[in-house]
Amino acid sequence: MKPNFNYAKLMGISFLLLFIFGFFGMGYVPSKLYDYNSALNTVAEVSANSQLLRYGILATVLMNASSLFLAIFTYRWLRKFSSTLAVSAALLLMTGAIVSLVNELNSFSVLHFSQNPVNLEMIALHLNLYQAGVYIATLFWGFWLLPVGCALLFQSRWIKLIGILLIISGLGYLVDSAFYLLWDQKILVSDYTFLGEVLFTVWALFQRKSEFTSIKSTLPEKHFPANFLR
Numbered sequence: 001m002k003p004n005f006n007y008a009k010l011m012g013i014s015f016l017l018l019f020i021f022g023f024f025g026m027g028y029v030p031s032k033l034y035d036y037n038s039a040l041n042t043v044a045e046v047s048a049n050s051q052l053l054r055y056g057i058l059a060t061v062l063m064n065a066s067s068l069f070l071a072i073f074t075y076r077w078l079r080k081f082s083s084t085l086a087v088s089a090a091l092l093l094m095t096g097a098i099v100s101l102v103n104e105l106n107s108f109s110v111l112h113f114s115q116n117p118v119n120l121e122m123i124a125l126h127l128n129l130y131q132a133g134v135y136i137a138t139l140f141w142g143f144w145l146l147p148v149g150c151a152l153l154f155q156s157r158w159i160k161l162i163g164i165l166l167i168i169s170g171l172g173y174l175v176d177s178a179f180y181l182l183w184d185q186k187i188l189v190s191d192y193t194f195l196g197e198v199l200f201t202v203w204a205l206f207q208r209k210s211e212f213t214s215i216k217s218t219l220p221e222k223h224f225p226a227n228f229l230r
Helices: 007-033 039-048 051-076 081-116 120-150 159-183 195-203
Strands: none
Touching: 007 039, 007 051, 007 081, 007 195, 039 051, 039 081, 039 120, 051 081, 051 120, 081 120, 120 159, 120 195
């Protein structure tokens, strides 16, 4: 007998773990140790707190492992609604996770050079590479929220509101990434647009169904053909 997994709830659990590990690994630790304007200050902080950096690297790896599971569960959750949206969301999230995992090599480089501070320019280079890698990964994290948010727009009642807020969250990440990658400016719009992700996680955690309502039962046939978005 084929097991009937609740992919919505598994998705919510993965998203929650992503938040927890990401807050520590990509939020708290870099803010405490990395001074992107001073390689010398970074050397001093990392040398004094090298174990904290290692914990941060591990947390980021676990965050991205959670992202990969989230991509799988999101695909299984979305596929009966729209295979196009399901594949798009999964690929975008997986790409962001892979970029972030590779980017953590820059943290190892900062750790290595901080223990042997011969060349501050190398430390500055890897700090800049790390920061750029974060924003490149953020670009994909912003994009993956858009297909999920669009799917929720076709659901009923207040779930549509979560979909709108989720799209706003994705756009916040995209704006942050665009301003940094194009104009080297940090505006941090996503610090004020994350509500959709929180509500979506809570909603997913309390879902009793493995999949949400099929598009055929939510959209009028005369306006939206059965193969819409498929």
